[in-house]
Amino acid sequence: MDSILVRGGAELNGVIPIAGAKNACLALMPATLLSDEPLTLTNAPRLSDIKTMTQLLQSLGAEVTSLQDGKVLAMSSHDLSNLTADYDIVRKMRASFLVLGPMLARAGRAVVSLPGGCAIGARPVDLHLKAMEALGATLELRDGYVYAEAKGGLKGAVFDFPLVSVGATENALMAATLAKGTTELRNAAREPEIVDLARCLRKMGARIEGEGTSTITIEGVDRLTGTTHPVVTDRIELGTYMLAPAICGGEVEFLGGRIDLVGAFCEKLDAAGISVSETERGLKVKRKNGRVNAVDVITAPFPGFPTDLQAQMMALLCTAEGVSVLEERIFENRFMHAPELIRMGAKIDVHGGQATVTGVEKLRGARVMATDLRASVSLILAALAAEGETVVSRVYHLDRGYERVEEKLGACGASIERVSS
Numbered sequence: 249m250d251s252i253l254v255r256g257g258a259e260l261n262g263v264i265p266i267a268g269a270k271n272a273c274l275a276l277m278p279a280t281l282l283s284d285e286p287l288t289l290t291n292a293p294r295l296s297d298i299k300t301m302t303q304l305l306q307s308l309g310a311e312v313t314s315l316q317d318g319k320v321l322a323m324s325s326h327d328l329s330n331l332t333a334d335y336d337i338v339r340k341m342r343a344s345f346l347v348l349g350p351m352l353a354r355a356g357r358a359v360v361s362l363p364g365g366c367a368i369g370a371r372p373v374d375l376h377l378k379a380m381e382a383l384g385a386t387l388e389l390r391d392g393y394v395y396a397e398a399k400g401g402l403k404g405a406v407f408d409f410p411l412v413s414v415g416a417t418e419n420a421l422m423a424a425t426l427a428k429g430t431t432e433l434r435n436a437a438r439e440p441e442i443v444d445l446a447r448c449l450r451k452m453g454a455r456i457e458g459e460g461t462s463t464i465t466i467e468g469v470d471r472l473t474g475t476t477h478p479v480v481t482d483r484i485e486l487g488t489y490m491l492a493p494a495i496c497g498g499e500v501e502f503l504g505g506r507i508d509l510v511g512a513f514c515e516k517l518d519a520a521g522i523s524v525s526e527t528e529r530g531l532k533v534k535r536k537n538g539r540v541n542a543v544d545v546i547t548a549p550f551p552g553f554p555t556d557l558q559a560q561m562m563a564l565l566c567t568a569e570g571v572s573v574l575e576e577r578i579f580e581n582r583f584m585h586a587p588e589l590i591r592m593g594a595k596i597d598v599h600g601g602q603a604t605v606t607g608v609e610k611l612r613g614a615r616v617m618a619t620d621l622r623a624s625v626s627l628i629l630a631a632l633a634a635e636g637e638t639v640v641s642r643v644y645h646l647d648r649g650y651e652r653v654e655e656k657l658g659a660c661g662a663s664i665e666r667v668s669s
Contacts, residue, residue: 252640252654254631255663256613259498262660266486266504266530267293268479270649272441273321274343275418276448276479277301280310280323281350282422283452285474287323292479294318294651296644297341304337304344308351324474328355335361335392341648345373346415348396349423352385357397362389375409375416382407383420383427404429404468412437412549417464418445424466425454433464439550440509444480451475483509485650487557488625490533492657494522495564496633497535500660505531512553516561519543520568542570542607547578559585559626566594567633568607576601585623588616592630592638613638621649628653632662639667 268291278301280287292298294317302312302321309329313322331351338344338361351358362373373394377387380396384403388395404427407420417437422445424431436442438460446459452475455467481504490510493500494517507514507526514524517533520540525532542565547555555578565572566589576582583603586596591614595606613636618624624646631638640646643666646653654664 249641249669250643251667251669252628252643252646253665253667254628254638254640256496256631256634256636256638258496258632258661258663260493260496260500260632260657260660260662261498263501263503264489264656264660266489266502267291267482267651269293269441269444269482269484270295270297271343271414271484272444273298273479274301275346275441275445276477277305277321277323278346278350279422279445279448279452280305280325281308281328281347282354282425283472283474284326285324287452287474288476289321289323290319290476290478292319292321293482295649296647297343297649300337300341301343304333304347307334307337308347331355331357332359333361338363343415345376346419346422348376348380348394349419352380352396352398353402353423353426356399356401360394360396362392362394375411375413376419379407379409379416379420380423383423383431402427404431406432406434408434409436414439414441417442421445421456421464421466422449424468425449425456425472427466427468429468431466431468433466435462436464437549438462440480440483448475448477451477481506481509484554484556486510486531487513487554488560488629488650489656490517490524490531491560491564491629492632492660492662493533494520494535494540495567495629498661499532499534501527501530501532503530507531512551513557516543516545516553520564539567539569539607539609540564542568542572544573546575549578555579555582556622558582559622560629562586562596562603562605563589563626563630565605566596566607566611566630567609568605570607572605572607574603574605584619585626588619588623588627589630591616592634594630610635612636615639615641618642618645621645625650625653628664632657
């Protein structure tokens with residue numbers, strides 16, 4: 249099993265290209281199931297989760313070809329030979345559940361295993377199922393699978409999400425494109441990944457209005473066509489790497505970065521004493537002077553502070569001057585990185601969904617263990633600023649969401665390498 253070895257203390261200077269968004273790509277890929285014509289995605293990230301989704305689509309009869317070193321995905325679902333998404337694949341990744349809506353919309357039935365994913369709370373799929381029922385599907389849960397059927401096809405409806413859910417919004421949005429009549433999704437998620445999916449579906453012939461707001465209106469069409477679509481920049485990878493020069497000094501430019509993708513995050517960086525400026529190619533980040541300032545963070549749905557940047561922000565605040573409070577309002581059990589940061593000398597007190605971080609002047613290298621995707625990279629960020637060597641184990645989590653971390657950070661002066669046991 250691989251580990252990441254980091255020797256801390258080096259400033260970072262240079263350029264880091266930001267990949268296409270994992271979460272956007274994982275929603276765009278199932279959209280191929282809505283049409284019998286080819287769908288091609290460019291700017292795709294090269295991640296293990298993308299490979300898992302590829303395996304799932306292929307198991308359903310779709311053709312998926314990886315081109316240009318994985319940056320282009322050419323897909324075709326002209327022959328859906330199987331309508332069962334098997335447990336052995338779906339259990340590996342929560343986003344696998346996004347095949348439910350497209351299969352129901354196009355084929356009128358689907359059998360999908362309940363999903364797996366990171367251990368950061370219950371993260372139930374009940375909102376996905378309620379949205380499908382609102383569109384006219386009949387559902388039965390049996391032996392760990394969802395058996396769904398829409399005799400005569402899905403029908404347009406008004407559905408008000410009781411809670412904001414990105415995945416459920418994506419599933420309902422795709423399903424509604426081929427439903428008979430008009431669908432209105434209220435209290436819908438507003439994330440850039442939702443906007444990106446809607447734009448791709450519109451290129452395929454869908455009639456969608458309101459993406460990026462809390463109300464999305466979809467007028468169903470008889471069929472969708474193929475298209476080519478670039479995956480939006482990964483705002484979580486962007487925010488993660490922006491913290492690297494913030495935590496250990498230096499100046500780095502991030503190619504493809506956009507302020508509108510990370511607005512609330514940039515506000516916290518500014519308060520902490522980190523300079524973020526726009527360039528012709530993206531964003532440039534540098535630490536202004538000395539230790540960063542303590543800031544308080546509350547996670548919220550977009551356009552608020554992303555829960556997927558909370559662990560990384562905590563790593564920065566471990567060395568801030570003063571006391572910071574981080575409140576997690578999206579997922580439960582999402583402070584599992586705190587004990588590992590404490591092993592590195594951090595002072596963190598966790599009570600339920602709130603963590604109080606008292607900054608220290610220096611972290612110390614240690615052997616630590618990743619517990620989930622974002623926790624893994626938070627430990628690498630902390631290691632960049634720590635004295636001595638840090639070994640981060642269980643980095644298979646890391647590979648689910650970050651491509652070539654050692655290469656990107658190493659090119660800017662970090663002493664980082666992957667070690668195979």
